[in-house]
Amino acid sequence: MGAKRDMDDHLSGADEKGGRCSRLSRRKFLKLTAMAGLSVGAIGIHKQSDSAPSVQPGDASTAKGRWISTSCLNCPARCGITVKVAGEKAIQIKGNRSSLISEGEICPRGHIGLQVLYDPERILSPLKRSQPEKGKGIAPQWKPISWDQAIEEIVGKLRTLRDTFQPHHLLLLSGLNSRSNEDLLSRFAEAFGTPNLVSGDGLDREAEKTGNWMADGHFDACAYDLDQTNYLLSFGADLLESTPPVARWLRKWGRLRREKPTRTKVVDVQPRYSLTASKSDEWIPIKPGTDAALAMAMAHVIIREELFDHSFVKEWTVGFDQYRQIALQHYAPETVSKITGIPAETIRRIAGEFGRTRPALAIPGKGAIAWPGGSYTSYAIHCLNALVGSIDVPGGILYQESPGYRAVPNVAYDEIARKGFEQPSLDLHGTEGFPAAQVVTNQVPRSLLEGKPYPIKMAIGFNSNFNMTAPATGQWEEALKKIPFYVHVAPFISEMAEFADLVLPSTTFFEEWGYDHSSPGAGSAEVRIKQPVVQPIGDSKSIGDILFHLAERVPGGVTKAFKDVGGSAEGFVRFRTSSLLPWEEFLKKGVWKGPAYEYGKYPRIFHTPSKKFEFVSGNLRALQIKKGRSVKEEIPSSPHYSDLKWLGEEGQYPLVLFPYQPLLTFGNGSQNYPWAQEIFLPLQGVGWVSPAEINSETARSLNLRDRDEVWIESPFGKIRTRVKVSEGVHPGIVCIPCGQGHTSYGKWQKGIGCNPNEVIGIDFDVLSGQSAFFNTRVKIYKA
């Protein structure tokens, strides 16, 4: 009798005998699970419990657990982590000390991974839509089906596309996926014959990459050496919140401030007093979109006062005379002061500090480059680093080394694939509209709506959520409706999944095989493993395995391409990393580190016509010549500032919308995690909301008070939230954090906050295809 009561008491959650506790007795628990099984058909989605009533005493104690090395995927940093598993449950997450990038540290999102894994509202089986009408707010009425049924339907449609020589009518969308899954996806797209594999990169920092490419030929974001940097100048880069790899910045900040003989000075230039600004030495508010002017004014001062690195400029750059002319003639601090709103004295002082402190780094952020003309802003900022000799030196910019994965056999295009690749791609990258772009994510909805260059017959999305994360979410919604057959692959029902005909439950990164590397990282190459720490939850399968499964069933080039590359997701990872280190070691350590970074590789590091750093872009000139007459207009090939073009007339829409990404939502697809929600905005000390922050004077002039309910309206739509009156906001803008305003699922996120992307218009940096996020004007008024 005593033993049975003890068992019941323990299962009922009592921590000591006789204490008041949650009421789940063993009998009730058994009843509930039986009932839960019956309810699957009725509801459609089996809500899994995130409780653990069946764990025996002692099983989940940390003493009995084991640590498994893997890597995170809550954001693009992909940090190495170790996960403690006890009683078959993941109960704790720490960083992986073997990883160099963040010295084994992780950010809070790493810990929040536990709530990602055990999200009670994950999808547990494939689902089929039974409500034919699609639209925001229209319930799909999911019916659970078997994997066999789902795969059969998908394969049937894929085969039809190939049989009719129309492989290009397949659109593949990729959100945040592991590198191994990305590699498998591109292999699948290649073998299938579709040029339409679109990632979310076009929403991220393509303008930054293009600016770098114009200067040194590297179409990539810069890696930063950081340990010895003595001056950090952020142009709208939220270093401590959303500059990947975030955990690296968090660790290095401690090093730079107090773990070296000289304390690094940090200056944050942006319209918003960010968390980074609060930790920096100076916050310099700037009129949004004018960062290129400031960078050129700094060049003006540094050149005029002869503070630049003479030997680097003389030996390893070209075009300096032209650059110098432009800077001295057009970008005097007094002139730029009028453009940026920053006092000329401040510009002189900061430029002087930057020019006199070695090594110094200027860092571009999304707020500076996600604009029309953003490529040139990135170029101007990158040139500052060259000017002071911070290229490929300790404390300066590094060129990220790539891991030497074992090469996969080339995809042999069959004639169907060849036909597909003759077609232009949907996102128009590389065309005259977007000459230097590699992916133009936000062109896709336009192309879908116009049915140009051709209509899409089928689409598959892998962890994509562009009708949430892209500007003009409404356009994506209309475009998604036009896709006759859409398959969504993710662990949860995102906003994009709501438009799907079929949903396949994929595993989270905790339950799958993969390899990952971050770019940029620490300069030297590093690969981190992804291995399952727990069994897949529900009937979820990893994306890698899904792709192998599909490939086996689509005959021809696709099946061939997926032979001899490992046979499964695990096999693929093993294949690709076999050139790096022994498998057993990789499983245990979780990290492979490449050779130590080599500095000063000037003879071979610049991929430009002159083989030097170029202040006048030979790469861009060559591209113009290649495109010939098809390039729309005369494209300048030097860094410069151009007047801003707004979406919305200043008279009607007096304020500029300035969205930003807090650490806790940066790069994520779901926010259904209460640990993240409750501490969402540390600077404002609030959670569970996304307020519209405006300057106190602006509020006064608009007769708005703190916590007033307001509409924020652009020419493209309106959203509703509460006002937060703040001293840390430029008077001409309204700041709204991203990542809230979910509408599809989630007890902890649905209906919470608002999504600024709903009212942002579609605009681009033409060169790179970068979506502009900051040139939409709005008005704000009481609701």
Place this chain on the structure above:
Amino acid sequence: MAKWGMVIDLDKCVGCQACVVSCKEENNVPHGSPEEQRSRREIYWHKMIAATKGKYPYVRTELIPMPCMHCEHPPCVTVCPAKATFQRDDGIVVQYYRRCIGCKYCMVACPYGARSFNYKAQEPKAYQRQDEPPDRNSWAPWPFPVRTQGVVEKCTFCFHRIDQGLKEGKKIGTEVVPACVEACPSHARTFGDLDDPQSPVAQLLASRASFRLREELATRPKVIYLSR
């Protein structure tokens, strides 16, 4: 006897709140909800507050991570009518959950808002640790798996780690630290024996300007901040 204290360097702190989340992860502290935040009923063993002053463009926000201060003169201990909270010999202020009658007098008395009340039963979660107390002596303040409805809970300086570490002969402050100290990515936090002049905490306090919160109340907190 050691006198455990914590030093937090606000110059290195990056305001990321890894300390807040890792504490919840380590100690099975329940998450809140929008309603609970509105009615100030969310439970935190470690929180972070923001203090802002100034006018545009001369603004300053100080972000201050706050665990329990484990005061040398803890007002919570003085006021507890059930003697459910008391100070160990090593200075850690602990809560005896079984004695707590839920009157919340300690919450009123604490000048730091370090304490939270369990207004409802905590839901069991899959990711919770289920550790059993190592012996009868640690039974009463043992916080795992969860605390019951009706009692107050707060930061424990992770005494479960410290006690286990001491048993295993490990060095506290280097090999064994509270979860928040371990999780801090910028290495802003240090833990150790304030009475040992060789300890990192003592050395930091000797070399930098520092302050404690609400010093005028003479609670003598043992969480000390290094100024920026």
